Amino acid sequence: QLVESGGGSVRTGGSLRLSCAASGYTSRDNCLAWFRQAPGEERKKVAGIYKPGSTTYYIDSVEGRFTISQNKAENTVTLQMNNLKPEDTAMYYCAADRGPTVGHYCRGGFWGEGHFAYWGQGTQVTVS
Numbered sequence: 446q447l448v449e450s451g452g453g454s455v456r457t458g459g460s461l462r463l464s465c466a467a468s469g470y471t472s473r474d475n476c477l478a479w480f481r482q483a484p485g486e487e488r489k490k491v492a493g494i495y496k497p498g499s500t501t502y503y504i505d506s507v508e509g510r511f512t513i514s515q516n517k518a519e520n521t522v523t524l525q526m527n528n529l530k531p532e533d534t535a536m537y538y539c540a541a542d543r544g545p546t547v548g549h550y551c552r553g554g555f556w557g558e559g560h561f562a563y564w565g566q567g568t569q570v571t572v573s
Contacts, residue, residue, distance in 0.1 A: 476541075476542045492524060
């Protein structure tokens with residue numbers, strides 16, 4: 446089970462921190478990710494992190510503004526979002542695969558939503 450928190454409404458240039466708490470599975474070699482879905486659009490990848498080495502992947506539009514990280518002890522994954530823009534407005538979802546996953550597949554961003562077995566319920570981010 447994955448449970449997101451931390452969404453909200455902010456002004457352009459503001460920051461938000463999303464968290465995702467995982468429970469019920471204990472795979473070590475996971476790829477964890479954040480996706481987002483804007484109204485009328487498909488769900489799209491945003492960032493990913495390979496659990497064993499914490500290596501990361503970002504789409505170009507968030508590189509340098511967003512940071513994905515994990516706390517292995519607490520089994521949480523976080524998305525720190527800075528310098529938010531209106532085009533970041535979307536429902537944000539965290540996702541985890543079943544593992545084990547090859548590292549370069551995760552950190553290279555070669556995955557889509559079909560790769561992930563576990564999903565959170567989503568948290569809304571609105572930037573105006």
